[in-house]
Amino acid sequence: MALTADEISGLVAVTQEGLIKQGAFVDAQTDITQHVAVSELMPRHKKVFEGGVDWRFDVMLDHNHSARAVGLYERDGASIADNLAKGVVGPRFLDANYVFDTKEPDLQRGGKAIVDYVKTKYIGMIISFYDYLERVLWSKPQSAADKKTPYGIPFWVTKSTSVTPGFNGGNPVGFPDGRAGLSSETYPRLKNYTGVYTNISKEDLLRTMRKCVRKTNFKSPVNHATPTVGPNANGIYTNDNVIGKFEEILEAQNMNLGDDLDSKGGKALFKGRPVTYVPLLDDDSDDPIYMLDWSTLCFGILAGWQKRVSAPKPVAGMHNVRQVFLDASLNTICTDFRKQTVLIKAS
Numbered sequence: 001m002a003l004t005a006d007e008i009s010g011l012v013a014v015t016q017e018g019l020i021k022q023g024a025f026v027d028a029q030t031d032i033t034q035h036v037a038v039s040e041l042m043p044r045h046k047k048v049f050e051g052g053v054d055w056r057f058d059v060m061l062d063h064n065h066s067a068r069a070v071g072l073y074e075r076d077g078a079s080i081a082d083n084l085a086k087g088v089v090g091p092r093f094l095d096a097n098y099v100f101d102t103k104e105p106d107l108q109r110g111g112k113a114i115v116d117y118v119k120t121k122y123i124g125m126i127i128s129f130y131d132y133l134e135r136v137l138w139s140k141p142q143s144a145a146d147k148k149t150p151y152g153i154p155f156w157v158t159k160s161t162s163v164t165p166g167f168n169g170g171n172p173v174g175f176p177d178g179r180a181g182l183s184s185e186t187y188p189r190l191k192n193y194t195g196v197y198t199n200i201s202k203e204d205l206l207r208t209m210r211k212c213v214r215k216t217n218f219k220s221p222v223n224h225a226t227p228t229v230g231p232n233a234n235g236i237y238t239n240d241n242v243i244g245k246f247e248e249i250l251e252a253q254n255m256n257l258g259d260d261l262d263s264k265g266g267k268a269l270f271k272g273r274p275v276t277y278v279p280l281l282d283d284d285s286d287d288p289i290y291m292l293d294w295s296t297l298c299f300g301i302l303a304g305w306q307k308r309v310s311a312p313k314p315v316a317g318m319h320n321v322r323q324v325f326l327d328a329s330l331n332t333i334c335t336d337f338r339k340q341t342v343l344i345k346a347s
Contacts, residue, residue: 009102009312009322016122016309016324030131033279036237037137038130040276044233046299046306047333054090055300057180057335085187087180091302091329092150096129098122100312102320125326129307137332138280143174153237153290155179156297156334157192157342165195165208165215167338179337193341200245205289205343206270212291212341213271233294234273239281242289243268246275286344293339302329 049055098121140155156179160168169192170184178184184191193216197205246268268275281288305328312322334340
């Protein structure tokens, strides 16, 4: 007996629920070998925001400069300063979908055939979503006129060609008002750390990396609440050119390698922090090294909207065709640019 369109839609909805509970899928539908955003970063470094359109945080830009030496019977001074600014980041909205026709032979065979059919369609939609997220994470919108694309790491952590390491990472290109509405031109302290290296060696790049860690390790002398968005965790992200050299440096300093010609493959650490290979950074001719502090950087997720999958819905004008949607409301958010670093190769 042939199944009705409503019966098939019900079976598809039930099957999807089972697939969602099983978790993510990764297969050969994409050229990206590792989806770092989905497999490593989003599960570990996400913050769920309850309601609201925008996510806000406060930044104290300066102290009040009231401290001074005084003499006996000297008149009191008064220092009035408004040094508080607000950062604002809004969620961005993503969707993906798949379509099926209830007359398709696989859907009329029922049982396992429907499960297998739905799994194929569902995986195609999920991989499209994950592929898009990965590409977004390692790029940025072209300009402030783009109100739809989420912000990626290069939006929050901007490069500089200045040969002197320092806080040179200002407003992203195309965003004159800065990041989260906080312009680095208006507030010059709000810049990320940058550096330029020539050689991937202990004397050049690694020395600069050690300096970066020291310079971005801000500690307030006063205990106060800070707008952290995750646990104190750090990570280093780069491409094949860089991580390959790191592994060779490790092998050169280890006198007991055994018989493994690639004894350090995938195990590079710097100050105990893992160095993660990001395939999409292979396309970046700057050979960047992103040194990220995840206590002030995260994926912001609107509660209930990380990956919401709909039941099959009729398609207008095609009464036997159904469409399933995946919706997400998310963005990246950084509350302290000064704790983030990017290094690039000298041109």
